[in-house]
Amino acid sequence: MTECPLDLITRRLLLRIPVLEDAPDITRLAGDPEISGNTLEIPHPYDQKAAKEWIAEVSAGLRAGTEMLFAVTGRNTGELYGVIGLMDITREHSRAKLGYWIGRPYWNQGYATEAVCAVLDYGFRILSLNRIYAFYLTRNPASGRVLDKCSMRHEGVLRQHVRRGDAFEDIAVHGILRDEYLSSE
Ligand SMILES: CC(C)(COP(=O)(O)OP(=O)(O)OC[C@H]1O[C@@H](n2cnc3c(N)ncnc32)[C@H](O)[C@@H]1OP(=O)(O)O)[C@@H](O)C(=O)NCCC(=O)NCCS
Structure with a gap:
């Protein structure tokens, strides 16, 4: 694939x-x-129509400057492993929300960690954000572990913040500030 100026390249990923x-x-x-x-x-089930609509939204978010989403792919193979990006980019507060998923066949190989670290670097160095944060369900410790490994801090729990089906679920928040990120380099 041709490199474009928005490509982020890591040891194993594009x-x-x-x-x-x-x-x-x-x-x-x-x-x-x-x-x-x-x-x-x-949502579930997830079909190609939903995927195409999501890809169109990505372009709109990029144009508006409110989202910067990436396909996580193998640097040498081009294989798609998952998706990551910054959402709710808010210039007024100089902050963005990090979100990501990696397809199940590729779990526990360090891909999410490698991608999160690259996007933090992009957010702080290229977008000059002051704060990046992430939400995840407290019953999903693998996600918290990824954020820990990228030096994001656990900031708290929003109790029963979301309703999923019949259940209210707790959401954990991790965050990192620009000064913390740059001083940890
Ligand atoms: C969470 C997710 C992104 C992790 O992706 P990944 O590529 O497997 O992550 P990594 O390999 O970089 O790191 C996973 C870490 O979690 C750990 N882990 C895995 N399962 C775990 C569990 N049940 N409890 C605690 N830690 C766990 C792994 O051991 C690894 O840590 P280590 O390197 O210290 O051993 C992936 O599982 C996923 O997409 N899940 C579904 C969607 C999701 O949760 N998205 C994030 C919420 S917004």
Whole structure:
């Protein structure tokens, strides 16, 4: 794939803007109930129409400057592993929310950690944000572990913050400030 100025390159990954051709892979991986069940924004079932609409929204968010989302792909293979990005980018408060998922066949190989670290670097160095935060369900400790490994701090728990089906669920918040990030380098 041709490099574009928004590509982020890490040791094993190429993070690039999602394109319509990604829709089948995104549908297959995000359609796994383990993904929708552990994220706050992915519906289940998830079909190609939803994936295509999401890809169109990514372009709109990029144009508006409110979202910067990347397909997480193998640097050498081009294989799509998942999605990551900054959402709710708010210039007034100089902050953004980090979100991500990695397809189940690729779990526990360090891909989420590698992608999160790259996006933090992008958010602080290129976008010059002051704060990046992430929400995750407290019953999903793997997500908290990824954020810990990227030096984000556990800031608290929002009790029963979301309703999923019949249950109210707790959400944990991790965050990191620009000064903390730059001084940890
Ligand atoms: C959470 C998720 C992104 C992790 O992706 P990944 O590529 O497997 O993450 P990594 O390999 O970089 O790191 C996973 C870490 O969690 C740990 N982990 C895995 N399962 C765990 C569990 N049940 N409890 C505690 N830690 C766990 C792994 O051991 C690893 O830590 P380590 O390197 O110290 O051993 C992936 O599982 C996923 O997409 N889940 C569904 C969607 C989701 O949860 N998105 C994030 C919420 S917004």
